[in-house]
Amino acid sequence: MKGFNVEEIRKDFPTLMQKVNGKPLVYLDNAATTHKPISVLNAMQDYYEKFNANPNRGAHFLGVSATELYENARERVRQFINAKSAREIIFTRNATESLNLIAYSYGMKFIDEGDEIVVLISEHHSNIVPWQKIAHMKKAILKYIYLNHEYRLDMEEVQTKITDRTKIVSLAQMSNVLGTIFPVKEIAEYAHSKGAIAIVDGAQSVPHMKVDVQDLNTDFLVFSGHKMLGPMGIGVLYGKKELLEKMPPFLMGGDMIEYVEEQTTTFAELPRKFEAGTPNVEGAVGLKAAIDYIEEIGFENINEQEMELTAYALERLREMPHVKIYGPIDLKDRGGVITFSLEGCHPHDVSTIVDTCGVALRAGHHCAQPLMKYLKAPATSRISFYFYNTKEEVDIFIDSLKRVRKWLGYES
Amino acid sequence: MNLNELYTELILEHSQSGHNRKHLDHANCSERGHNPSCGDDITLELICDEEGTIKDASFTGSGCAISQASTSIMIDLIKGKSKEEAEKLADIFISMIKKEITDDEELEVLEDAIVFKNISNMPPRVKCAVLSWHTLKEALKNKEKS
Ligand SMILES: Cc1ncc(COP(=O)(O)O)c(C=O)c1O
Ligand SMILES: [Zn+2]
Numbered sequence: 001m002k003g004f005n006v007e008e009i010r011k012d013f014p015t016l017m018q019k020v021n022g023k024p025l026v027y028l029d030n031a032a033t034t035h036k037p038i039s040v041l042n043a044m045q046d047y048y049e050k051f052n053a054n055p056n057r058g059a060h061f062l063g064v065s066a067t068e069l070y071e072n073a074r075e076r077v078r079q080f081i082n083a084k085s086a087r088e089i090i091f092t093r094n095a096t097e098s099l100n101l102i103a104y105s106y107g108m109k110f111i112d113e114g115d116e117i118v119v120l121i122s123e124h125h126s127n128i129v130p131w132q133k134i135a136h137m138k139k140a141i142l143k144y145i146y147l148n149h150e151y152r153l154d155m156e157e158v159q160t161k162i163t164d165r166t167k168i169v170s171l172a173q174m175s176n177v178l179g180t181i182f183p184v185k186e187i188a189e190y191a192h193s194k195g196a197i198a199i200v201d202g203a204q205s206v207p208h209m210k211v212d213v214q215d216l217n218t219d220f221l222v223f224s225g226h227k228m229l230g231p232m233g234i235g236v237l238y239g240k241k242e243l244l245e246k247m248p249p250f251l252m253g254g255d256m257i258e259y260v261e262e263q264t265t266t267f268a269e270l271p272r273k274f275e276a277g278t279p280n281v282e283g284a285v286g287l288k289a290a291i292d293y294i295e296e297i298g299f300e301n302i303n304e305q306e307m308e309l310t311a312y313a314l315e316r317l318r319e320m321p322h323v324k325i326y327g328p329i330d331l332k333d334r335g336g337v338i339t340f341s342l343e344g345c346h347p348h349d350v351s352t353i354v355d356t357c358g359v360a361l362r363a364g365h366h367c368a369q370p371l372m373k374y375l376k377a378p379a380t381s382r383i384s385f386y387f388y389n390t391k392e393e394v395d396i397f398i399d400s401l402k403r404v405r406k407w408l409g410y411e412s
Numbered sequence: 413m414n415l416n417e418l419y420t421e422l423i424l425e426h427s428q429s430g431h432n433r434k435h436l437d438h439a440n441c442s443e444r445g446h447n448p449s450c451g452d453d454i455t456l457e458l459i460c461d462e463e464g465t466i467k468d469a470s471f472t473g474s475g476c477a478i479s480q481a482s483t484s485i486m487i488d489l490i491k492g493k494s495k496e497e498a499e500k501l502a503d504i505f506i507s508m509i510k511k512e513i514t515d516d517e518e519l520e521v522l523e524d525a526i527v528f529k530n531i532s533n534m535p536p537r538v539k540c541a542v543l544s545w546h547t548l549k550e551a552l553k554n555k556e557k558s
Contacts, residue, residue, distance in 0.1 A: 348450055348476035348540060349419075356415055364450055378474075379451035407415055408477055409424035 004301040010388050012037040012293075023358030026393045031176045031204060031337050031384035032362055033226045036290075040229055043289035044282050054278050056255055066281050073284035074271070080291045081221060082212040083238055087270040090237040090244070091284055095203040096126040098222035098237035099170070101274065102199060103130035105247040107168070113139040116166040118196075120145045120153070120182070122175045122371045127201050131170065140167075146374065151178045151328050158187060166196040173205035177366045177382065178327035179310075179337035181205065185216045192217070197243070203227055207386070208306060208335055210299045213238055225283060230290035234283025237274070244270050251276035302387040306336040309385045309394060313338055316398045321412075322405060326377055336385035339366065339377075345404050347381040353407050357400035417530045418537075419477065426481035432488065433480075436470045441555045444473075445547030447539050452479035456487075456547050460555060464495045476540050478531065483544035485525050495552050501525075502545040508532070509542055 010016050015035045018025050027035065047069060053062035055070040071086070078086045092098045107130075111117065117131045121144045128142075135142040145161045148154050162169055169191040174181045188198035197219040202211055206221075207228035213221050220243070225234040239247075249256055249267055253276040258266040267273045294302070311331055317323050322343035328334050342350055347363030354361060362382040365372050372380070383397060405412065439457035446453040452475030459468040469487045474480075486505075490498040505525055507513040511532050519526050531541040 346451070346474075346476035348452070348478070348537070352418065352534070352537060353415060407419050409419070409428060 004297070004305065006305065006388060006390055009297070010390075012039070013388060014038065014041075016388060020358045020360070021356050023356075026357070026359040026396050028359060028361050028383040028385065028389065028393070028397060030386040030389075031227070031366075031382065033232070034207065034229050034386050035388070036229055036231065036286075037293050039293055040231070040286050040289040044231060044286045047282055047285045051281075055281055056272070070279060070281045070284050073288040076288040076291050077236055080295070081206070081236075081238055082214050084214065085241060088238055088241050088244065090239065090271045090274040091279055092222075092235040092237050093233055093280070094224040094226070094235035095201060095222045096224075096235075098220075098235050099126050099199070099201065100130050101237055101250045102170075102220055102222075102239070103134050105250045105274075106197075106243065107131070107134040107138070109246075109248060111135075111138045111140050111167055114165065115140045116143050116163065117141070117168045117170070118143045118145060118161050118166050118191075119169075120171045120175075121147060121374045122151075122178060122180070122368060123170075123172055124176055124201065124203070125367045125369070126203075127170055127172060127199075128370065131168075141165075144370070145171075147178075147180075150330070151175075151180050151326070152333075153182055153187075155186070155190075158190060162187075162191055162194050162196060164194055166191065166194055168199065169196050170199035170201065172201040172203065173211070174208070174335045174337070175327075175368075175371075176204045176337060176384075177339050177368045177371055177380075179335045179339075180328055181209075181333040181335055183333075184218065188216060188218050204335065204337070207294070208299075208302060219243055225287040225290065228287075228290055229293055230287040231283050234280050234287050236287075241270065244274070249273050249276070253277050255279070297387060305387045305389075306385050307331060309389055309391065310334065310336045310338065312391055313383065313385075313394045313397070316394065317401075320398075320402070323401075326375060326380060337382065338384070339380050339382045341378050341380045342401065342404055344410060345408055347379045349408055350381045350401070350404050353404045354397065354400040357396060357403075359397050359400050361397070418534070420527055422485075422524060422527050423477060423481040426484040427477040429484070432470050432484045433472060434470045435472060436468055439470075441551050443547050443551035443554065445543050445550065446473075447475075447479075447543060450476070450539065452476060452540055452543050454479065454483050454544060454547060456483070456544065456551055458551060458555075460495060466490050466493055466495065466498055471544070475543075476537075478528075478537055478540040479543050482525070482528060482541045485527075486544050486548065489523055489525055490548065495555070499549060499552055502549050505545045506542055509538055 013035045051065045053066040055067035074086045074089045173184045191198040199220040200218040202223040206223040221238040226232040256276040326339045351363040436457040441458040444455045454473035471483045528541045
């Protein structure tokens, strides 16, 4: 890999360098949130040491500089996902807020009784619950596309679920439980052919692969800064300008207005129409630094490292007699998320036991209860990689997992 | 936290043994308790007689070793006790986990359930240990009302 040295990279991440329970931290919960490199931490500290002002207000030096930093971050995000215009980039708190913004603004205006909203059964709760609410309020129908036995999509199923009545198709590009990467470009195309719009939840894909909104031709893309080296509290909503312009504001207040009379208001242009109140400049600055860091490493290197780890972890897990994996085994169109169960062992006990070896993983329903029910999966555990993980860490994880059944009183 | 203190023989025995894990055909009181965030989910069934004595108790459900063992050990303890005594024991157990009662002599009445004392040092597992005891209190409260 060109110029890729994982040991050198790890030195940029102070949290990864610490010990847990006297053991080096083995952090395998990157689908939940990633750690932050020093460059991101410094960028945010720098912002508060030198600037710290409300953008878009007041003409003093600090305010002008804060506006510039904030808008530079927006432009950086635009380049990163190849949007046509920076006005199509709205800063939010996270992917969840971005999805809520679409649901309340677009959904409330354009969904009518009897219309259909289509999602995958594998969606994160953040891409289910807002649609349930809109469907309920508008007497619309929320439909699910189910997966095949390889945890992937059959186009046939897609074509039966998306109909002429469908107004919205919303799906994650990569599942945070199964690791499956779905063909969002084809699905968006099919949705458009039926007159529906397509929303891509990029929370798990944008940190790990090049996502080009013009190539995908998606109407909306949402993601969170904290899952891609950035700080918590900053997220992105990309939307096609034609659509964003037709949509009513989501939150009302300062910064999103032009003229306020006693009884009426005219709203600001994009993107400010959707950014009410003092924005998270620190978060935007941190997100920009995160994108700089990711692009310096390069998606090719990121993918190569993550796929090597995923292949190795899958191989080692499959050698273990009591492990069942929920997700594709085939590496094609798959990311570095592996969900599994260990026979006879509840994930609570699994995480407690591996934690004593320094291993951080995720236990529970992974915010996808409908999926777990559909798969009839017991409670499961999940590991998820980022490019800073190593093969040695996979070994430590496997060794710790091998101890679990013994601790719980099984012979082997 | 030492795993030896958590996964003691007694806890493993109870989490795997089925002696309290069954349906009671003539249960006159039943209560479900669950921790949605972690997936522990039990249903407690009781048979209380006219005098308010817990004649029999059992549970069904699924969850981690700690939640299952805590339920089973609790059932062994409350069988044959009056409702008031059972409630008192639940309060003492919960106080032990909250570190409000630390004196071993005072905790003696909990018998085997005292093995969970160290859970108070493991915040992520506290909920697992107290689930069945809270469920018991709910069950008795609802029985009162009915
Ligand atoms: C696929 C997917 N969508 C949405 C989210 C929600 O992200 P956030 O909590 O940052 O809003 C997550 C987070 O786990 C996710 O994995
Ligand atoms: Zn538990």
